Amino acid sequence: MALANQKQTATEARLAGLTLPKGGWSEPARQAALARLQAMGLPQRRDEYWKYTRPDTLIDTQAPAAAVFVTEESKMFDVFDRLNIVFVDGVYDADASDDLSLEAVHIERLANIAEMDIHWAKDIYGALENNAQKPVERPLAALNTAFAEDGVIIHVTGKPSKPICLSYIHNSVTSDAILHHVVRVDAGAELTLLETGPAAARFNKVIEIDIADGGTLHHIRAQGRDHERRAVTHIFARLGEKSVFKAFTVTVNGVLTRNECVIELIGDEAIAHVAGVCVGDGDFHHDDTVFITHDAQNCESRQVFKKVLRNGATGVFQGKILVKAGAQKTDGYQISQALLLDEDSQFLAKPELEIYADDVICSHGSTTGAIDEDALYYLRSRGVPKGAATDLLTLAFLAEAVEEIDDSVIAAAIVSRLESWLARR
Amino acid sequence: MLNINNLHVDLQEEDKQILKGVDLTVEAGTVHAIMGPNGSGKSTLSYVLSGKDGYEVTDGTATLDGLDLLDMEPEDRAAAGLFLAFQYPVEIPGVGNMTFLRTAVNAQRKARGEDEMSAADFLKLVRARAKDLKIDADMLKRPVNVGFSGGEKKRNEILQMAMLEPKMCILDETDSGLDVDAMKLVAQGVNALRAEGRSFLVITHYQRLLDHIKPDVVHIMADGKIIKTGGPDLALDVENNGYADILAEVA
Numbered sequence: 001m002a003l004a005n006q007k008q009t010a011t012e013a014r015l016a017g018l019t020l021p022k023g024g025w026s027e028p029a030r031q032a033a034l035a036r037l038q039a040m041g042l043p044q045r046r047d048e049y050w051k052y053t054r055p056d057t058l059i060d061t062q063a064p065a066a067a068v069f070v071t072e073e074s075k076m077f078d079v080f081d082r083l084n085i086v087f088v089d090g091v092y093d094a095d096a097s098d099d100l101s102l103e104a105v106h107i108e109r110l111a112n113i114a115e116m117d118i119h120w121a122k123d124i125y126g127a128l129e130n131n132a133q134k135p136v137e138r139p140l141a142a143l144n145t146a147f148a149e150d151g152v153i154i155h156v157t158g159k160p161s162k163p164i165c166l167s168y169i170h171n172s173v174t175s176d177a178i179l180h181h182v183v184r185v186d187a188g189a190e191l192t193l194l195e196t197g198p199a200a201a202r203f204n205k206v207i208e209i210d211i212a213d214g215g216t217l218h219h220i221r222a223q224g225r226d227h228e229r230r231a232v233t234h235i236f237a238r239l240g241e242k243s244v245f246k247a248f249t250v251t252v253n254g255v256l257t258r259n260e261c262v263i264e265l266i267g268d269e270a271i272a273h274v275a276g277v278c279v280g281d282g283d284f285h286h287d288d289t290v291f292i293t294h295d296a297q298n299c300e301s302r303q304v305f306k307k308v309l310r311n312g313a314t315g316v317f318q319g320k321i322l323v324k325a326g327a328q329k330t331d332g333y334q335i336s337q338a339l340l341l342d343e344d345s346q347f348l349a350k351p352e353l354e355i356y357a358d359d360v361i362c363s364h365g366s367t368t369g370a371i372d373e374d375a376l377y378y379l380r381s382r383g384v385p386k387g388a389a390t391d392l393l394t395l396a397f398l399a400e401a402v403e404e405i406d407d408s409v410i411a412a413a414i415v416s417r418l419e420s421w422l423a424r425r
Numbered sequence: 426m427l428n429i430n431n432l433h434v435d436l437q438e439e440d441k442q443i444l445k446g447v448d449l450t451v452e453a454g455t456v457h458a459i460m461g462p463n464g465s466g467k468s469t470l471s472y473v474l475s476g477k478d479g480y481e482v483t484d485g486t487a488t489l490d491g492l493d494l495l496d497m498e499p500e501d502r503a504a505a506g507l508f509l510a511f512q513y514p515v516e517i518p519g520v521g522n523m524t525f526l527r528t529a530v531n532a533q534r535k536a537r538g539e540d541e542m543s544a545a546d547f548l549k550l551v552r553a554r555a556k557d558l559k560i561d562a563d564m565l566k567r568p569v570n571v572g573f574s575g576g577e578k579k580r581n582e583i584l585q586m587a588m589l590e591p592k593m594c595i596l597d598e599t600d601s602g603l604d605v606d607a608m609k610l611v612a613q614g615v616n617a618l619r620a621e622g623r624s625f626l627v628i629t630h631y632q633r634l635l636d637h638i639k640p641d642v643v644h645i646m647a648d649g650k651i652i653k654t655g656g657p658d659l660a661l662d663v664e665n666n667g668y669a670d671i672l673a674e675v676a
């Protein structure tokens with residue numbers, strides 16, 4: 001069957017089970033997204049952009065079952081003072097959530113504002129996603145825009161005293177969740193946004209982020225440790241002059257994760273850092289797909305991704321820096337590295353640079369390696385047992401990415417989570 | 426303390442024999458020196474004793490207070506009291522020197538069934554020992570050996586030895602690459618550790634280290650064997666006349 005036919009069949013099958021929410025400012029945005037999706041079709045294995053990651057289970061009509069992972073450990077970020085917003089299998093849980101009120105920030109739910117005649121979110125919802133459909137198609141994000149019934153709509157007007165945390169609980173073995181968040185950061189405003197938890201058996205999530213001049217957003221997420229969960233996520237961010245966006249993701253377990261991050265630097269002197277660590281064991285496939293466009297002068301972007309893989313786990317990195325004509329003095333950096341703890345695991349990397357300005361510094365690198373035998377012997381010769389020595393070297397490998405987190409308390413929490421993963425060998 | 430008997434060792438990869446029957450006994454509380462031309466197998470001996478991969482023992486034994494070293498994992502040999510100061514200390518990016526030291530100290534204590542050292546006690550001890558070796562706070566914080574000068578690396582080896590308090594210390598060319606002052610520091614560090622129940626095996630090319638660390642016994646190693654054993658005078662003899670006479674004498 002030709003690729004186009006395959007896509008059409010898959011898309012029709014998937015759409016048959018979904019209902020487009022009606023009414024309000026959001027309906028035209030959803031209709032437009034649906035039209036985009038139908039024109040593109042859902043991704044197939046033969047799509048170049050999905051060469052290393054099978055989209056099958058992400059586009060199936062039903063979410064494959066995923067057992068809920070039971071652990072005594074407290075959830076990531078539970079110890080922090082934060083405004084907590086809880087979704088269970090993608091459904092907002094009012095009882096478990098804090099009041100949506102915090103100074104210097106306005107928080108609403110998509111479900112409550114979608115049917116209004118007019119809302120500021122109209123200018124962002126689906127707009128950043130649409131904008132990111134070129135040059136590479138991202139059909140699962142269009143699907144999200146069309147069908148997401150809920151999400152959090154955040155307007156940051158100042159500097160709230162504590163982070164907002166989105167906690168995603170996975171409760172049903174077959175849940176299929178779609179959430180769409182919008183974050184607007186005003187000029188000079190600053191927020192830390194935390195996300196944690198597996199969300200559902202299958203999770204499709206989009207965040208659209210618009211940061212005005214001089215605004216700052218720190219985004220830190222932990223994707224939950226349910227072994228069988230699947231997730232496809234997209235971050236679409238647009239950065240104004242002198243704005244800062246720093247995103248960090250830690251992924252422990254999960255049978256399939258595709259994290260796409262699309263950032264456009266449109267104001268001079270903007271800074272974007274995206275980093276991530278993932279640790280996977282056995283039936284684990286993790287894909288970081290990043291696309292950063294420099295469309296202004298004196299901007300800086302950094303991508304730092306580290307993966308630890310064992311027992312046949314697979315890691316994927318597709319990272320691109322596009323420097324448009326006129327984006328002079330761009331400073332772009334990209335590194336992706338995998339530590340393979342055995343020969344069954346694999347890392348597939350596709351770093352790309354595309355540069356149309358002449359006065360730029362861009363560098364990228366990608367490495368795949370095993371534990372350094374000399375370092376291991378040195379540690380053991382000092383009495384550190386082989387397992388503990390391997391763990392120490394593994395954490396050392398991840399350290400460069402974890403250092404990307406500005407907040408040392410959050411960084412320490414992430415390191416301890418990684419340590420506990422290592423300990424469960 | 427250390428008993429090496431007829432030790433024969435091949436390089437695993439190349440099927441090449443390096444040690445061709447080493448016999449050596451180091452009594453408790455003594456300092457032995459091994460000298461010998463480059464390539465005679467001195468480092469190989471120290472690696473085989475501490476448990477590095479890549480060597481095959483084809484014959485002979487090595488025991489530490491009766492324990493069969495060759496049958497033990499490297500970490501167990503360390504916990505049993507064996508320590509090797511490396512000729513080429515390894516750099517470990519991403520692991521802080523302090524974390525490394527503390528992990529090692531506590532791992533050995535745990536292996537011996539002792540309580541872990543408290544963070545405060547550890548800090549106090551490491552500061553005192555580091556000060557003696559002129560190792561500053563910055564060197565303790567930095568990743569293990571990364572960006573250290575040759576001399577700093579060697580002093581860091583002695584710091585580890587001082588913290589771990591092993592009973593059998595092997596020093597592989599700890600003096601090479603050191604200026605006179607640094608060598609004195611290292612020698613002082615070693616001498617401070619000299620004790621009744623502790624032995625040293627000092628591998629060196631030069632008499633000058635032995636001026637500071639006085640050996641009880643000196644061995645000459647050549648082509649994978651100990652070819653001559655004597656008192657401290659033997660080192661002086663090598664210093665003045667080189668190895669040629671000794672090699673000729675044996676041949």
Ligand SMILES: Nc1ncnc2c1ncn2[C@@H]1O[C@H](COP(=O)(O)OP(=O)(O)O)[C@@H](O)[C@H]1O
Binds near residue numbers: 439
């Ligand atoms: N990993 C190795 N690969 C190849 N040859 C080696 C290796 N290790 C040691 N050798 C050889 O073994 C011999 C002894 O080396 P070594 O123990 O380092 O001697 P020394 O420390 O006395 O200078 C030399 O001929 C050296 O080239």
Ligand SMILES: [Mg+2]
Binds near residue numbers: 467468469512597598
């Ligand atoms: Mg040597």
